[in-house]
Amino acid sequence: METLPRPELFYFHGVGMTKYFTENWENTQNFKARPDDILIATYPKAGTTWVSYILDLLHFGQTHPERLKSVPLHDRVPFLEIYIPNWLSGTDQADHLPTSPRLIKTHLPVQFVPKSFWEQNCKVVYVARNAKDNAVSYFHFGRMNNAQPEPGDWNTFLQNFMDGKMVFGPWYDHVNNWWKKKQTYSNIHYMFYEDLIEDPGKEIDRLCSFVGCSPSAGEKKKVLEGTSFDKMKENKMTNYTTVPVMDHAVSPFMRKGKVGDWKTHFTVAQSEHFNEDYKQKMKDSTLQFHTEVQKSLDNRSYRF
Structure with a gap:
């Protein structure tokens, strides 16, 4: 496809958005959820792809293994x-997903989620x-996604982040309003x-309990290994290298996947x-x- 023009940020019902998220608004709001749908909600760059892949493997890693190598995660x-x-x-x-339950992701603030999900x-x-690492990511x-507004330099972007002048609104409102919900x-x-x-193993156990999955020890090991940062970064089905609007030469979609990388970006005064x-x-x-988190040799290979 042709190079996508960078969109402008504008305010839509009080929240910063771009045309790529508002031009299909009626269909989005009227979306018909099903009782077994699982909605994965995040502020942008907060682990969306990671958790999406964990849930995809838990639900379909055994039943639809062929899709893992032939259908990009953003289509699944x-x-x-x-x-x-x-x-x-x-x-x-x-609407056309062939698998059930449907796994669907969103960055919408909680007040914009289609009513049918509730x-x-x-x-x-x-x-x-955490806000600092989220801002850096x-x-x-x-910088690399042409479907996003031009971010400017780091200092400009950080001030905009603090001011809430972001696509999908302020980080502060997003995390807090979902917490209240x-x-x-x-x-x-x-x-x-x-x-x-x-502790990815512990968190995957809690996730399994919530969604009703009961993987064997071997299946859980496969999920842990398959969703490690290094494995996902190498995997063309999960690393977004097949998405034409993203320029991985500027910055890879899967960059570092660490906690505490903010320390390499924030000056003392900024912090x-x-x-x-x-x-x-x-x-x-x-x-x-x-x-920041405690370093753990046992978990290091699973970091994302």
Whole structure:
């Protein structure tokens, strides 16, 4: 396809969006969820692909092994709200998924999720990542993805992140409003990227309990190994090298997958300023994030 023009950020019902997420809005809002659908919700660059692949392997690794090598993950787990004319419609992809349960991903703030997901009492897996690492990852994603607005330099991007001038809105609103939804909607499993890094086996066990999977020890080992960062980065079905709008020469989609990479980007002054701003924005929140994790030799090969 031709080079995609960089979209402009604009405010849509009070939330920063681009045309690639609003031009199919009616179909998105009227999407018909099924009771066994599993919605994977995240702020951009918070572990979406990782958790999508974990769930895909848990559900279909044994029953549809041929799809693992022939169908890219972004087709197996469609992006609900994406719409690029003459190329891609997330709602159409989801409607035509041949597998059940349907695994569907979204970056929508909780107030934008189609009502049918709540009406059908669908299971929702939400993944949150600490703000500093999330900002760094989102910055590099913006550099390489032509479907994103031009990110500018790091200093400009960081200020925009703090100001909430981002596609899908402020990180602070996103993680907090999904957290609040969990208090009234029992079918949300709220996960933390840092916990997955620290102990992927434990977090996969908790995820299995939530979605009702009972893998054997051998199957779980395959999931752990297959979803390691290095394996996914090498895998053309998971590393997004088949997506034409992304320029991996600028920055790979799967870049480092670490906790604490923010330390290589934030200056001392930026970190102090960010911390003060963060305290104000999160003062009424009960959410707790870690910006670094304990090193574990046992888990190192599974980090993402």
